[in-house]
Amino acid sequence: MSWSGGKDSALALYHARRDPRRHVTQLLTSVNAHYERVSMHGVRVALLEAQAQRLGLPLHQLRLPEMPAMPEYEQALLDALGEARAAGAAEVVYGDIFLEDLRAYREQQLARAGLRGHFPLWQRPGAELLREFWELGFQAIVVCVNEQHLDASFCGRLLDQDFVRDLPPGVDPCGENGESNTKL
Structure with a gap:
């Protein structure tokens, strides 16, 4: 489960957990290792860890340098996705709603790791x-x-x-x- 700690990932997790065909085993979050914060919006890692504990799911942190180059980010992501696949994962849940280019990018990265994406909020108003x-x-x-x-x-x-x-x-x-x- 791609986890930001925000509303979209929470709602996507809710739907994934209610779907008997899915079994969420971990949360994956990109973290700025220099600042110890979620890369996209700066929430402290300690808050993220508290969320994961409350949800009863392990948190895998994709720890990135302050300003990673895209190849560096993509390799770290591919490594994390490969670990998830080796542990038995078949797909990653995302809370994306309607950004086609972002979904296409995610699906491309997942395919490189032999995984699929699941987008339970996709195209909902x-x-x-x-x-x-x-x-x-x-x-x-x-x-x-x-x-x-x-x-x-x-x-x-x-x-x-x-x-x-x-x-x-x-x-x-x-x-x-x-x-x-x-x-x-």
Whole structure:
């Protein structure tokens, strides 16, 4: 399971665990080893480890240097995926929603390791996903924003209906275009 610690990966994990054809055995997260934070949005590794413990799943950290080159990242990913495959994994679950190029990239990397991807949130409308997220009792905090889309006042807010209502026009409520990232 590709795990960011945010709402999309949490909802994808929820669906994967409810699917009797799937058995999630571990979480995989890219970590900036220099800062000890999740690469994509800066959440501290200690919080990630606490999430993994609470979920009852081992956390595999893809520990990367501060500014890895793409070949370096891809080799580290391939190594981690190879370890997962050797341990019996057949696929990796992702919380991606609609970015075609990202999904194609992930599937290409997975194929190199002899694995498949599973995308339980794929092509579902953001409003529907958020409604389900809230109805299931999940809560998330916005931990970073892209200031080209949102001002800094959105950071640190609870991802709730007020947050969504306050979004400027054109901003995806799930942050799928990189507008924001969350942490459970």
